[in-house]
Amino acid sequence: MSEVVHNGYKSGSNLERVLVAGHFAVTGELGPPKNHDANVIRRKAELLKGCVDAVNITDNQTAIVRMSSIAAGVILIQEGMDPVIQMTCRDRNRLGMQSDLLGAAALGIKNVLCLTGDHQSFGNHPTAKNVHDLDSIQLVRMVKDMRDDDRFQCGEEIPGGGPRFFIGAAANPFGDPFEFRPYRLAKKVAAGADFIQTQLIYDIPRFREFMKRVVDMGLHEKVFILAGVGPLKSVGMAKYMRDQVPGMIVADEYIERMEAAVKHIDKTDKKARAEAWQQEGIRICIEQIQQIREIEGVAGIHMMAIEWEEAIRPIVEGAGLLPRPAIQ
Amino acid sequence: MIVGEQKPLAEIKQMLAGFHKVLLVGCGTCVTVCMAGGEKEVGILASALRMSTRLDGNAIECDEVTVQRQCEWEYIDPLGSRLANYDVVLSLACGIGVQTLVQRFPNVWVVPGLNTTFLGMPPEQGVWEERCQACGDCILDKTGGICPIARCSKQLLNGPCGGSQKGVCEVNPQTPCAWQLIYDRMSAMGRLEQLLEIQPPKNWSAARHGGPRRIIRDDLRLPEDYRTA
Ligand code: SF4
Ligand code: SF4
Numbered sequence: 354m355s356e357v358v359h360n361g362y363k364s365g366s367n368l369e370r371v372l373v374a375g376h377f378a379v380t381g382e383l384g385p386p387k388n389h390d391a392n393v394i395r396r397k398a399e400l401l402k403g404c405v406d407a408v409n410i411t412d413n414q415t416a417i418v419r420m421s422s423i424a425a426g427v428i429l430i431q432e433g434m435d436p437v438i439q440m441t442c443r444d445r446n447r448l449g450m451q452s453d454l455l456g457a458a459a460l461g462i463k464n465v466l467c468l469t470g471d472h473q474s475f476g477n478h479p480t481a482k483n484v485h486d487l488d489s490i491q492l493v494r495m496v497k498d499m500r501d502d503d504r505f506q507c508g509e510e511i512p513g514g515g516p517r518f519f520i521g522a523a524a525n526p527f528g529d530p531f532e533f534r535p536y537r538l539a540k541k542v543a544a545g546a547d548f549i550q551t552q553l554i555y556d557i558p559r560f561r562e563f564m565k566r567v568v569d570m571g572l573h574e575k576v577f578i579l580a581g582v583g584p585l586k587s588v589g590m591a592k593y594m595r596d597q598v599p600g601m602i603v604a605d606e607y608i609e610r611m612e613a614a615v616k617h618i619d620k621t622d623k624k625a626r627a628e629a630w631q632q633e634g635i636r637i638c639i640e641q642i643q644q645i646r647e648i649e650g651v652a653g654i655h656m657m658a659i660e661w662e663e664a665i666r667p668i669v670e671g672a673g674l675l676p677r678p679a680i681q
Numbered sequence: 682m683i684v685g686e687q688k689p690l691a692e693i694k695q696m697l698a699g700f701h702k703v704l705l706v707g708c709g710t711c712v713t714v715c716m717a718g719g720e721k722e723v724g725i726l727a728s729a730l731r732m733s734t735r736l737d738g739n740a741i742e743c744d745e746v747t748v749q750r751q752c753e754w755e756y757i758d759p760l761g762s763r764l765a766n767y768d769v770v771l772s773l774a775c776g777i778g779v780q781t782l783v784q785r786f787p788n789v790w791v792v793p794g795l796n797t798t799f800l801g802m803p804p805e806q807g808v809w810e811e812r813c814q815a816c817g818d819c820i821l822d823k824t825g826g827i828c829p830i831a832r833c834s835k836q837l838l839n840g841p842c843g844g845s846q847k848g849v850c851e852v853n854p855q856t857p858c859a860w861q862l863i864y865d866r867m868s869a870m871g872r873l874e875q876l877l878e879i880q881p882p883k884n885w886s887a888a889r890h891g892g893p894r895r896i897i898r899d900d901l902r903l904p905e906d907y908r909t910a
Contacts, residue, residue: 443835447882469842472834472852483835490839491882506882525843530864533841536877540839544879552843599844599851 363500363547364519366463367435368407370680371653372548372577377646378653379674380437380550380579381405381665383429385420394420394428400662402434404669406677407464409550409655412439416476423457430461437521438462441470446486447495447506454496458516466521466550467492489522490544496520497545520545524578525552526563528600535566541576548577550655555585555594555603557644564648573650580645583657584634584664587627588612607637635664639671646672682802683711683775684809685718685795690729693771696792697730697741700769705730705794706760706782707747708774715809718773718795720747726773726794751778757785764789800831817887817894823880825866830883832859838880 386393410422426436469489499515522541588611595603614633615626713719727743734741748756751774772779775797799811814831834852841860844851850858
């Protein structure tokens with residue numbers, strides 16, 4: 354509520370505090386289960402605890418029905434962690450989203466990541482009707498207007514003041530048209546994004562080029578940019594991401610390294626191959642983080658290791674990012 | 682134009698099951714041009730129905746007629762006297778034609794022979810593409826004459842989404858990414874800076890979301906006594 358003092362913070366979330374204090378931030382990602390088992394969230398939270406400053410909770414990721422990101426976020430708060438709830442424009446109109454934002458704030462959630470959302474045709478309800486009442490940029494603006502002007506999207510005043518979120522948005526440096534990507538990021542910043550999490554990066558030169566333009570435009574001074582990274586798990590996964598995931602580029606170098614990792618292992622020894630791949634995937638990821646840290650304008654990393662949350666600790670540790678700062 | 686596609690024969694036969702005498706009514710406008718429900722298609726479908734129902738052992742008698750425009754009273758009124766001879770009408774017009782018949786001839790059972798698909802045009806012979814969703818508040822001036830409501834899978838007003846790659850939409854590699862098209866056009870026209878403006882949330886009340894729509898032009902309306910329903 355607006356009478357509360359915010360100490361200059363927008364939401365005062367742990368993520369915001371870490372970034373404002375100038376630390377190189379680490380966020381992780383947690384995919385809720387396809388059922389209502391709260392223990393799945395607690396188990397995964399355990400793997401992330403102490404390794405990350407905040408945890409993104411996906412919102413029906415890849416258009417597959419899962420536990421709601423807000424509900425899962427509340428479980429994370431109970432575990433003493435700082436959730437970033439993802440909110441897509443696919444499943445809710447502006448009424449549903451604002452009502453959920455009020456609810457999320459009431460339950461103590463302080464970060465929201467505004468997304469367009471994967472198309473329902475990719476998921477498990479391909480015959481569903483999608484919403485897309487707003488797009489992600491309009492959603493960012495709506496959350497900002499609720500926070501900074503205490504107004505609903507319709508312009509009506511929110512009695513007692515609006516919910517205060519640290520507002521995130523996504524950026525894909527690898528989507529086309531490439532030249533427009535920094536400008537679309539600028540639109541998100543202008544709409545009110547406080548932080549950006551990028552798509553998974555498997556093409557560092559192209560990301561560097563993107564960041565150079567972003568820095569030339571001065572955007573890195575207006576928004577915290579967290580670079581998306583994640584460990585490859587096998588050659589198959591690397592190729593799948595390269596060929597099947599829309600808007601993704603995977604440099605051949607990584608595919609070759611993953612191939613080389615199992616070159617001397619017998620094809621029938623599946624266990625040894627999987628282990629070799631995992632080790633190489635983790636090694637590549639650590640190297641990537643080190644390269645990304647050198648790039649001007651990057652304020653942190655966003656680790657995506659969905660269904661392989663065990664990899665996060667070794668990576669964050671290997672990259673020299675432990676312990677995470679504790680800020681009061 | 683309104684673009685439609687004929688329903689599968691099996692589905693049409695299901696709708697006609699139990700009837701003995703059917704009148705197929707084509708339309709001479711949009712669906713003739715998109716070759717789904719004009720005189721020619723009515724003829725072909727009628728033959729197919731005759732043959733197929735005969736083989737099934739319960740032949741349906743099929744008569745054919747095509748009116749110039751099935752969505753206007755004046756073109757369908759002349760059908761009135763004939764309809765009593767049939768126990769069902771199979772309309773090969775768009776959904777508007779079907780409903781015009783139903784409203785005009787409330788005692789007649791009318792079923793649709795087409796799936797009315799979209800508002801579009803044929804970029805090449807034999808291919809039709811969607812171009813407009815009749816959103817009621819045209820924004821083509823803001824997007825270089827390329828409609829993201831009809832042509833972007835997520836109807837983004839501030840696109841493109843992260844899935845746009847190599848000019849195609851993430852949802853279907855056969856579909857060009859509308860926002861890549863918009864970007865290319867704005868860039869060719871020297872108007873890229875227009876795309877930097879944030880488009881505010883759309884007023885969907887002008888679209889179907891505001892409920893069924895109606896336009897009334899008092900300048901064109903007849904005096905009350907002369908109006909026809
Ligand atoms: S903006 Fe609306 S009216 Fe204009 S072409 Fe697109 S859907 Fe049709
Ligand atoms: S790829 Fe292009 S057309 Fe497809 S949803 Fe994204 S912006 Fe829209």
